[in-house]
Amino acid sequence: MGNICLKYREExxxxxxxxxxxxxxxxxxxxxxxxxxxxxxxxxxxFKNFINKKHDPSEGTKIPAKKTWLEKAKNLVMQIVDNxxxxxxxxxMSGVSRTVKVGIVVTFLLLPLILLPICCITLCxxxxxxxxxxxxxxxxx
Numbered sequence: 001m002g003n004i005c006l007k008y009r010e011e012x013x014x015x016x017x018x019x020x021x022x023x024x025x026x027x028x029x030x031x032x033x034x035x036x037x038x039x040x041x042x043x044x045x046x047f048k049n050f051i052n053k054k055h056d057p058s059e060g061t062k063i064p065a066k067k068t069w070l071e072k073a074k075n076l077v078m079q080i081v082d083n084x085x086x087x088x089x090x091x092x093m094s095g096v097s098r099t100v101k102v103g104i105v106v107t108f109l110l111l112p113l114i115l116l117p118i119c120c121i122t123l124c125x126x127x128x129x130x131x132x133x134x135x136x137x138x139x140x141x
Contacts, residue, residue, distance in 0.1 A: 034060030081105050 027038035
């Protein structure tokens with residue numbers, strides 16, 4: 001016998017992308033390294049038949065490895081980029097190619113990450129120089 005997973009609410013917890021869940025409720029049977037989506041009638045007898053039948057691995061999908069934090073971060077960034085691209089379409093940029101819109105979004109997302117360290121280094125350097133000047137002035141007095 002395998003394990004059963006019933007996904008019945010739209011709350012993001014990673015299962016949707018890991019197991020390609022696109023509608024709710026979704027019933028999955030996990031058995032021998034594969035998972036099988038239930039697509040039959042929603043009756044007790046049909047559920048029993050689905051659970052107890054011999055499943056051919058070619059009918060199922062191999063259970064994917066758990067995503068690393070880097071893969072999760074990549075997916076999150078891609079969702080953010082897609083959301084901004086959709087917003088651009090909503091606000092009259094539907095004639096602009098997707099590649100250009102993605103470039104614009106990535107530029108505006110990365111720009112703060114590039115400028116922040118530069119600003120911090122510049123600020124720290126100027127504060128240090130200011131401190132050295134003040135120290136030199138106090139030694140002269």
